[in-house]
Amino acid sequence: MPDRDPPAATDDVRDLARDLVATPSHADETAAGDLLERWLRGTTDAAVTRDAHGNVLAARAPGAEPTYPPATDAPTLAFVGHHDVVPPDDAQANDDGSYVVGTRDGRLYGRGSADMKGSLAALACAFRDAALPADGPRLTFASFGGEEVGGEGCRAAIDDGFAPDWAVVGEGSTGYSGEGVTDVAVAHKGRRASTLVAHGRAAHASQPDRGQNAVYRAGDAIVAVRDLDTPRAEVLGHDLAGTVAVTGIEGGSAWNVIPERCEVTVDERTVPGDRADVERAAGEGVDWQVEQDLPPMACRDERFADAVLAAARAAHEHPDDPLGDGDRPPRPEHVVKPHATDAGWLAARAGTEPVVCGAAERGEAHTADESVSLATVDRCYRLYRRVAGTFTLD
Template identity: 30%
Template sequence: MSDVLALACDLIARPSVTPDDAGCQHLIAARLQAAGFSIEHLRFGDVDNLWATHGSDGPVLALLGHTDVVPPGPREAWASDPFVPEIRDGLLYGRGAADMKGSVAAFVVALERFVAAHPDHPGTVALLLTSDEEGDAIDGVRKVAEAFRERGQRLDWCITGEPSSKDVLGDLLRVGRRGTLSATLTVRGIQGHVAYPEKARNPIHQALPALAALAARRWDEGYESFPPTSLQVSNIHAGTGANNVIPGELQVLFNLRYNPHWRAEQLEAECDAVLRAQGLDYTLHWHRGGEPFYTPEGPLRDAARRVLADATGGVLPEESTGGGTSDARFLAPLGAQCIEVGPVNASIHKVDEHVRVADLERLPALYEALMARLLVA
């Protein structure tokens, strides 16, 4: 069994359902410390974070990942125990195999190989891991980034190991992500009998024009390789369950995924203006999940493009800003240029999550090649 496959299996066997790290980071820290890395454990609240570095000065290249996984769901729905790694038909099964213990294992093996081959390499290579990516993302990389900002930690480049490939390893290079902004809207009315609407105020009826305006709005036409900003209503709740009662309150959850045309505070003000124009009695609570980030042309994108083309037999990768969010959104504001390179995204968060063993065994060489192009080429 290869080094990377053995380590991936060891990590999968640890039931690190967010925010529990289940000892994954201590296992990794021991390996990297033996390879000459300096180790720093950054625990905030119930969340474990690991910062491992090798080298000095700049540029600083950080590999970013997470050791936590989403809950497996009903175990009987899985063909095998989600926390007992199993290889079947060339696939490694287990919760976290693709998202993202496979990439984390590849990071570790790649770092070990890189410093063994280049013990006096220029700059710094680093590994940043959290156990709070799949959860609230409050005491993980978000909090680490605050600590880094306070102490002036330099970050030049960041490679996130999220499963970014579409069909074959290396066919997609993620060069940015949209921002995410979530809202909880509460519209207050007056409860009453449906037969006497003049004695009540229906918050559903009052809110519908504003919600329709927000949903129909064309926020922008996109930004470079970013799609247009989108607002999606995800939940609406009101009423007592009876069909003859006008509700006294309406609650709506909605989310905006937005490109660099916008900042969170601008979108908040725009939505507020639409709601105020309808004369609603409401409160609006926002959660800023992260601003958009985008890595322009430069050494990082060029190195990744070349390495991924080599991995796919000369075919240049698609360069995309699609998908959800990643923890890179917290490091980009520190000045780091960020990309995402990882295995095929076919089964993440699903029953019987898996990764191709052949892809997993190719990942360390891919990450090592990226480090070499950026630091010693």
């Protein structure tokens, strides 16, 4: 791989990132998908498609004419992102509905800059520019819609047959092992949101024995949740600890009425291979309902995880990287993330070995002044390009 970026690559990454951030995609993702599809068709030799779910998909193949869907069952490496965002803060949107976007102090500001249009631009440009080794996998690119509402686009694509062998998902992994360092997440927790619904019988509060107090039943369920064992998992030597917590309770209709219904909300952070037995808190008069279940992720392919880590370390050694320090560049590490991404769906439903690696720093996504470091976006471009150019099937 060359020591320097291809001519104008940094400008391309930054221009595409800015254009994506400026394009609204919280209520309707069509315009952002259109932009990305046009860019891929106009600047790459890849086979590009837009599926029925609004996902943007493309493929390249070493030494072969690209097709999408790929024409053979040869192994595939995927660069994965999403182009939807959460609703903008008032200060992040103009009166006409367009997004406010700006650059200052080396950072790109605007809704979606961190989560994850900065990294999405880096993924797209690296997909275009990577020199694919003859003994390497096919390279695909996927930008999904609906990630922020439970991974709708990713799940639909998997149902349609999207199943890469390996994937680099460009969600944030910067700042875990050290400030500004872009690490490689080999696992993350999932999230299961559920509700315990306690049923009772209403009565006048002056004669409580004539009713059945749903709040009391809910209280017993809360105690059961509090006493649950939470699972742990180990992924490539890293420990993940699950959690479970009651996060809300609502019941009763008036101060003088024995409540006939009470709902308890439960937030559970799951780990690969195991989860808390929340259902045990249900019982007589108490039902358990799962509202959302986002799967955890684990990469079990140590060779792939190490290849991405080597690319991350090489990217930090680039002469233009502002964090480089002569003979002592920052040293990225394998880390774990606390929250779910589309990597969980790929691991759970498609059998993919994914890692998460991207420009966003911890705590930056979904904020009123969301931003991303442009130098880190440049670094991610180099990182992604190196992964595609060096990872082989051997």
